Amino acid sequence: DSGVTQTPKHLITATGQRVTLRCSPRSGDLSVYWYQQSLDQGLQFLIHYYNGEERAKGNILERFSAQQFPDLHSELNLSSLELGDSALYFCASSAPGLDGNEQFFGPGTRLTVL
Amino acid sequence: GDSVTQMEGPVTLSEEAFLTINCTYTATGYPSLFWYVQYPGEGLQLLLKATKADDKGSNKGFEATYRKETTSFHLEKGSVQVSDSAVYFCALIYNFNKFYFGSGTKLNVKP
Numbered sequence: 001d002s003g004v005t006q007t008p009k010h011l012i013t014a015t016g017q018r019v020t021l022r023c024s025p026r027s028g029d030l031s032v033y034w035y036q037q038s039l040d041q042g043l044q045f046l047i048h049y050y051n052g053e054e055r056a057k058g059n060i061l062e063r064f065s066a067q068q069f070p071d072l073h074s075e076l077n078l079s080s081l082e083l084g085d086s087a088l089y090f091c092a093s094s095a096p097g098l099d100g101n102e103q104f105f106g107p108g109t110r111l112t113v114l
Numbered sequence: 115g116d117s118v119t120q121m122e123g124p125v126t127l128s129e130e131a132f133l134t135i136n137c138t139y140t141a142t143g144y145p146s147l148f149w150y151v152q153y154p155g156e157g158l159q160l161l162l163k164a165t166k167a168d169d170k171g172s173n174k175g176f177e178a179t180y181r182k183e184t185t186s187f188h189l190e191k192g193s194v195q196v197s198d199s200a201v202y203f204c205a206l207i208y209n210f211n212k213f214y215f216g217s218g219t220k221l222n223v224k225p
Contacts, residue, residue, distance in 0.1 A: 002157060002159070004157070033213070035215075042203075042215060042216065042217035042218055043158075043203060043215040043217075043218065044215075045213040045214070045215070048211060048213070055211055056211030056212070056213075058213065090157055090158070092157075092158075102148075102160045102163070103160070103207075104160075105150075105157035105158040105159065106157050107155075107156060107157045108157055
Protein backbone atom coordinates (compact mmCIF):
# COMPACT_ATOMS: atom_id res chain seq x y z
CA ASP A 1 0.00 0.00 0.00
CA SER A 2 1.62 3.22 -1.22
CA GLY A 3 -0.50 5.51 0.95
CA VAL A 4 -1.98 7.22 -2.11
CA THR A 5 -5.71 6.70 -2.50
CA GLN A 6 -7.82 7.13 -5.60
CA THR A 7 -11.55 7.03 -6.04
CA PRO A 8 -13.49 5.61 -7.68
CA LYS A 9 -11.75 2.39 -8.62
CA HIS A 10 -13.88 1.90 -11.70
CA LEU A 11 -16.00 4.32 -13.69
CA ILE A 12 -18.21 3.53 -16.65
CA THR A 13 -19.81 6.37 -18.53
CA ALA A 14 -21.00 7.43 -21.96
CA THR A 15 -19.46 9.62 -24.64
CA GLY A 16 -20.00 13.31 -24.11
CA GLN A 17 -20.24 13.01 -20.34
CA ARG A 18 -18.05 14.57 -17.65
CA VAL A 19 -16.38 12.75 -14.77
CA THR A 20 -14.21 13.67 -11.80
CA LEU A 21 -11.43 11.48 -10.48
CA ARG A 22 -10.15 12.05 -6.98
CA CYS A 23 -6.72 11.53 -5.45
CA SER A 24 -5.46 11.84 -1.89
CA PRO A 25 -1.67 11.97 -1.61
CA ARG A 26 0.44 10.41 1.10
CA SER A 27 0.48 12.29 4.35
CA GLY A 28 3.04 15.09 4.10
CA ASP A 29 3.47 14.94 0.33
CA LEU A 30 2.94 18.27 -1.40
CA SER A 31 3.23 17.13 -5.01
CA VAL A 32 0.51 15.36 -6.95
CA TYR A 33 0.96 14.01 -10.47
CA TRP A 34 -1.63 12.64 -12.87
CA TYR A 35 -0.89 10.03 -15.52
CA GLN A 36 -2.93 8.29 -18.19
CA GLN A 37 -2.14 4.68 -19.06
CA SER A 38 -3.72 3.37 -22.21
CA LEU A 39 -2.99 0.18 -24.08
CA ASP A 40 -1.60 1.82 -27.19
CA GLN A 41 0.25 4.77 -25.68
CA GLY A 42 1.80 3.50 -22.50
CA LEU A 43 2.05 5.84 -19.52
CA GLN A 44 1.60 9.53 -20.32
CA PHE A 45 2.27 12.33 -17.87
CA LEU A 46 -0.66 14.73 -17.71
CA ILE A 47 -0.07 17.36 -15.05
CA HIS A 48 1.80 18.13 -11.82
CA TYR A 49 0.63 20.21 -8.87
CA TYR A 50 2.76 21.34 -5.97
CA ASN A 51 1.10 22.69 -2.85
CA GLY A 52 -1.93 23.89 -4.77
CA GLU A 53 -0.14 25.38 -7.75
CA GLU A 54 0.22 23.93 -11.21
CA ARG A 55 3.91 23.16 -11.84
CA ALA A 56 4.08 21.30 -15.11
CA LYS A 57 1.86 20.17 -17.92
CA GLY A 58 2.39 17.18 -20.11
CA ASN A 59 0.13 15.75 -22.78
CA ILE A 60 -3.10 16.93 -21.21
CA LEU A 61 -6.02 17.65 -23.49
CA GLU A 62 -7.93 20.92 -23.24
CA ARG A 63 -11.02 18.88 -22.30
CA PHE A 64 -9.19 17.79 -19.16
CA SER A 65 -8.45 19.94 -16.15
CA ALA A 66 -7.15 19.40 -12.66
CA GLN A 67 -6.75 21.18 -9.39
CA GLN A 68 -5.20 20.65 -6.00
CA PHE A 69 -7.12 21.82 -2.96
CA PRO A 70 -5.85 23.35 0.31
CA ASP A 71 -6.00 19.95 1.99
CA LEU A 72 -3.72 18.74 -0.86
CA HIS A 73 -6.13 16.28 -2.40
CA SER A 74 -6.47 16.63 -6.14
CA GLU A 75 -9.20 16.14 -8.70
CA LEU A 76 -8.90 15.43 -12.40
CA ASN A 77 -11.90 16.52 -14.43
CA LEU A 78 -12.52 14.93 -17.80
CA SER A 79 -15.24 16.41 -19.98
CA SER A 80 -16.82 15.78 -23.39
CA LEU A 81 -15.58 12.24 -23.05
CA GLU A 82 -14.63 10.25 -26.11
CA LEU A 83 -14.14 6.53 -26.59
CA GLY A 84 -10.39 7.10 -26.75
CA ASP A 85 -10.36 8.49 -23.22
CA SER A 86 -10.91 4.98 -21.89
CA ALA A 87 -7.80 4.24 -19.86
CA LEU A 88 -6.32 3.79 -16.42
CA TYR A 89 -5.70 7.09 -14.68
CA PHE A 90 -3.02 7.11 -12.03
CA CYS A 91 -2.25 9.66 -9.42
CA ALA A 92 1.13 9.81 -7.73
CA SER A 93 2.57 11.92 -4.96
CA SER A 94 6.02 12.81 -3.74
CA ALA A 95 7.58 14.53 -0.79
CA PRO A 96 8.88 18.10 -1.04
CA GLY A 97 12.49 18.30 -2.07
CA LEU A 98 14.82 18.14 -4.99
CA ASP A 99 14.31 16.45 -8.31
CA GLY A 100 14.73 12.71 -8.17
CA ASN A 101 12.29 12.10 -5.39
CA GLU A 102 10.37 8.88 -5.62
CA GLN A 103 6.81 9.13 -6.82
CA PHE A 104 4.32 6.92 -4.99
CA PHE A 105 1.50 5.74 -7.20
CA GLY A 106 -2.10 5.09 -6.28
CA PRO A 107 -3.98 2.00 -7.47
CA GLY A 108 -5.58 3.90 -10.36
CA THR A 109 -9.06 4.60 -11.64
CA ARG A 110 -10.18 2.58 -14.63
CA LEU A 111 -12.37 4.72 -16.87
CA THR A 112 -14.49 3.07 -19.53
CA VAL A 113 -16.28 5.30 -22.01
CA LEU A 114 -19.05 3.53 -23.94
CA GLY B 115 12.75 15.90 -27.95
CA ASP B 116 13.14 14.06 -24.69
CA SER B 117 12.08 10.43 -24.69
CA VAL B 118 12.55 6.98 -23.25
CA THR B 119 12.70 3.85 -25.36
CA GLN B 120 12.55 0.40 -23.88
CA MET B 121 12.45 -3.01 -25.46
CA GLU B 122 9.09 -4.32 -26.46
CA GLY B 123 7.64 -7.28 -24.73
CA PRO B 124 6.45 -9.62 -23.72
CA VAL B 125 9.63 -11.21 -22.48
CA THR B 126 9.15 -14.84 -21.45
CA LEU B 127 11.80 -16.56 -19.35
CA SER B 128 12.10 -19.70 -17.30
CA GLU B 129 12.66 -19.41 -13.57
CA GLU B 130 16.32 -18.74 -12.66
CA ALA B 131 17.13 -17.31 -16.10
CA PHE B 132 19.08 -14.08 -16.55
CA LEU B 133 17.04 -10.99 -17.32
CA THR B 134 17.94 -7.90 -19.30
CA ILE B 135 15.42 -5.23 -20.25
CA ASN B 136 16.96 -2.52 -22.38
CA CYS B 137 16.22 1.16 -21.84
CA THR B 138 17.73 4.11 -23.69
CA TYR B 139 16.89 7.74 -23.39
CA THR B 140 17.31 11.13 -24.99
CA ALA B 141 17.35 14.20 -22.80
CA THR B 142 18.51 17.76 -23.15
CA GLY B 143 19.31 18.06 -19.45
CA TYR B 144 20.71 15.86 -16.69
CA PRO B 145 17.93 13.49 -15.69
CA SER B 146 17.43 11.06 -12.86
CA LEU B 147 16.59 7.60 -14.13
CA PHE B 148 14.14 5.15 -12.64
CA TRP B 149 12.74 1.68 -13.05
CA TYR B 150 9.19 1.13 -11.88
CA VAL B 151 7.34 -2.19 -11.65
CA GLN B 152 3.61 -2.73 -12.02
CA TYR B 153 2.13 -5.98 -10.73
CA PRO B 154 -1.25 -7.07 -12.11
CA GLY B 155 -4.09 -4.87 -10.90
CA GLU B 156 -1.81 -2.50 -9.01
CA GLY B 157 -0.20 0.90 -9.42
CA LEU B 158 3.46 1.44 -10.21
CA GLN B 159 6.09 0.93 -7.54
CA LEU B 160 9.60 2.28 -7.60
CA LEU B 161 12.07 -0.56 -8.14
CA LEU B 162 15.34 1.37 -8.27
CA LYS B 163 16.81 4.68 -9.30
CA ALA B 164 20.04 6.45 -10.18
CA THR B 165 20.48 10.19 -10.03
CA LYS B 166 23.78 10.75 -11.82
CA ALA B 167 26.09 9.17 -14.36
CA ASP B 168 27.79 5.90 -13.32
CA ASP B 169 25.44 5.45 -10.36
CA LYS B 170 24.12 1.93 -9.94
CA GLY B 171 20.63 1.43 -8.56
CA SER B 172 19.78 -1.91 -7.00
CA ASN B 173 16.85 -3.52 -5.21
CA LYS B 174 15.47 -7.04 -4.77
CA GLY B 175 18.25 -8.50 -6.92
CA PHE B 176 17.62 -6.07 -9.79
CA GLU B 177 20.34 -3.68 -10.92
CA ALA B 178 20.72 -0.87 -13.44
CA THR B 179 23.65 1.44 -14.14
CA TYR B 180 23.27 5.00 -15.41
CA ARG B 181 25.44 5.10 -18.54
CA LYS B 182 25.72 8.61 -19.87
CA GLU B 183 28.03 7.67 -22.74
CA THR B 184 25.48 5.23 -24.18
CA THR B 185 22.41 7.04 -22.76
CA SER B 186 21.21 3.77 -21.31
CA PHE B 187 19.80 2.37 -18.08
CA HIS B 188 19.33 -1.35 -18.72
CA LEU B 189 17.62 -3.44 -16.06
CA GLU B 190 19.24 -6.76 -15.11
CA LYS B 191 18.62 -9.60 -12.71
CA GLY B 192 20.73 -12.69 -12.41
CA SER B 193 18.01 -15.19 -11.57
CA VAL B 194 14.34 -14.35 -12.08
CA GLN B 195 11.48 -15.84 -10.09
CA VAL B 196 7.86 -16.43 -10.99
CA SER B 197 6.99 -13.60 -8.60
CA ASP B 198 8.93 -11.17 -10.81
CA SER B 199 6.26 -11.46 -13.49
CA ALA B 200 5.05 -7.90 -13.99
CA VAL B 201 5.33 -4.90 -16.30
CA TYR B 202 8.52 -2.87 -15.98
CA PHE B 203 8.74 0.81 -16.87
CA CYS B 204 11.85 2.84 -17.43
CA ALA B 205 11.47 6.55 -16.66
CA LEU B 206 13.43 9.75 -16.65
CA ILE B 207 12.65 12.78 -14.55
CA TYR B 208 14.47 16.09 -14.43
CA ASN B 209 14.09 19.74 -13.72
CA PHE B 210 11.27 18.75 -11.39
CA ASN B 211 8.82 19.19 -14.24
CA LYS B 212 9.70 16.77 -16.99
CA PHE B 213 8.52 13.21 -16.69
CA TYR B 214 8.89 10.59 -19.39
CA PHE B 215 8.02 6.93 -19.11
CA GLY B 216 8.80 4.14 -21.51
CA SER B 217 6.01 2.06 -22.95
CA GLY B 218 6.55 -0.77 -20.50
CA THR B 219 7.92 -4.28 -20.92
CA LYS B 220 5.85 -7.21 -19.76
CA LEU B 221 7.86 -10.01 -18.17
CA ASN B 222 6.44 -13.52 -17.87
CA VAL B 223 8.44 -15.98 -15.80
CA LYS B 224 7.48 -19.62 -16.11
CA PRO B 225 8.21 -22.24 -13.44
